[in-house]
Amino acid sequence: MILPVVAGILLNGRGGYLLAQRPPGKIMAGFWEFPGGKVEAGETLRQALDRELEEELGIRVNCATPWMSRQFDYPHARVVVSFFRVLAWSGTPQACEFQKLSWFDPEEALPEGFALLPANLPLIRALSLPPVYGLTRAHELGEEPMLAVIDDACRRGLRLLQVREKFWSAVQIACFVQKIRQRTQPWPLRILVNGDPELAQRTGADGVHLPARLLEILKGRPDLPWVGASCHSRTELEQAQGLGVDFAVLGPVCPTQTHPAAHPLGWPEFTALRHESPLPVYALGGLTGLALNQAIQQGAQGIAVMRGLEDWAEEKIPSHLCGQESV
Numbered sequence: 001m002i003l004p005v006v007a008g009i010l011l012n013g014r015g016g017y018l019l020a021q022r023p024p025g026k027i028m029a030g031f032w033e034f035p036g037g038k039v040e041a042g043e044t045l046r047q048a049l050d051r052e053l054e055e056e057l058g059i060r061v062n063c064a065t066p067w068m069s070r071q072f073d074y075p076h077a078r079v080v081v082s083f084f085r086v087l088a089w090s091g092t093p094q095a096c097e098f099q100k101l102s103w104f105d106p107e108e109a110l111p112e113g114f115a116l117l118p119a120n121l122p123l124i125r126a127l128s129l130p131p132v133y134g135l136t137r138a139h140e141l142g143e144e145p146m147l148a149v150i151d152d153a154c155r156r157g158l159r160l161l162q163v164r165e166k167f168w169s170a171v172q173i174a175c176f177v178q179k180i181r182q183r184t185q186p187w188p189l190r191i192l193v194n195g196d197p198e199l200a201q202r203t204g205a206d207g208v209h210l211p212a213r214l215l216e217i218l219k220g221r222p223d224l225p226w227v228g229a230s231c232h233s234r235t236e237l238e239q240a241q242g243l244g245v246d247f248a249v250l251g252p253v254c255p256t257q258t259h260p261a262a263h264p265l266g267w268p269e270f271t272a273l274r275h276e277s278p279l280p281v282y283a284l285g286g287l288t289g290l291a292l293n294q295a296i297q298q299g300a301q302g303i304a305v306m307r308g309l310e311d312w313a314e315e316k317i318p319s320h321l322c323g324q325e326s327v
């Protein structure tokens with residue numbers, strides 16, 4: 001039997017997230033978790049979330065979006081935990097069940113020996129993934145205009161970039177990575193190189209972004225700090241998961257100039273595939289910054305944008321998508 005569980009990740013607008021320590025008397029007492037609990041008979045996941053967070057923290061959830069779900073076998077039960085990002089609530093979180101509460105920064109590693117419920121480990125890494133993943137097209141725009149676009153996007157909140165220059169040599173890409181680093185020095189931008197892991201390693205990037213064709217060839221996770229993967233189907237999402245990548249990019253969701261012949265998935269298909277995968281999934285294909293809200297509502301990690309990076313209409317990433325500011 002699988003035990004359905006919901007858990008809420010309260011986000012405080014600066015990227016911080018709330019953990020609770022399971023109180024004495026509960027199974028796995030002393031372990032840290034996201035507030036939540038078992039779904040009761042007849043409840044929807046959202047109803048269960050609202051009830052659990054009211055019982056445990058004394059808050060009313062005003063805005064929560066589905067995120068990832070994970071199945072895990074504990075000695076006491078097989079659980080499937082549906083995690084929600086909780087972006088707005090009323091009231092101040094309190095320890096209503098005598099649990100310890102603490103806010104954490106996703107950019108900082110948890111303390112040595114920290115007892116986190118094991119099903120939650122990949123979530124902590126995923127929490128440091130930003131809502132927008134930019135893709136370069138310097139081969140079309142030219143290097144200098146592309147650098148200007150990246151610089152401008154960083155000012156508006158871009159923190160993750162894929163250098164996708166498929167026709168360039170390793171030397172050219174390495175040089176471009178260097179230039180991006182110099183230009184974006186004030187911001188903590190992570191740079192992934194599209195291609196094979198060896199190429200990414202040679203360019204000094206923070207990670208590799210695997211094209212779909214490599215997913216069935218590679219035997220294991222490349223030895224780089226960050227690994228993303230391009231996926232277009234359930235099979236590719238499963239291959240990416242099998243390799244242990246950090247996140248997937250799924251698309252095209254809408255018609256796109258980059259792959260005019262590709263059949264767009266549309267939002268319903270994207271949402272169904274995203275729901276089946278335990279990975280954080282970015283939506284890709286014909287999207288602009290305006291689609292970010294919709295993508296997050298559909299449970300995506302965010303959006304991956306190429307042309308959208310230049311057309312990004314918003315001043316910056318809307319603050320209501322980052323969590324509650326007043327905490």
Ligand SMILES: Nc1nc2c([nH]c(=O)n2[C@@H]2O[C@H](COP(=O)(O)OP(=O)(O)OP(=O)(O)O)[C@@H](O)[C@H]2O)c(=O)[nH]1
Pocket residue numbers: 005006007026027028033034035036037038039072074077079081117118119120
């Ligand atoms: N609440 C919560 N449970 C989680 C998380 N991750 C995870 O694996 N679980 C597992 O999901 C199950 C939740 O059960 P629970 O004991 O918290 O449920 P509950 O609040 O309804 O407790 P109760 O039955 O004592 O009232 C446990 O087996 C727990 O180990 C998480 O982040 N939050």
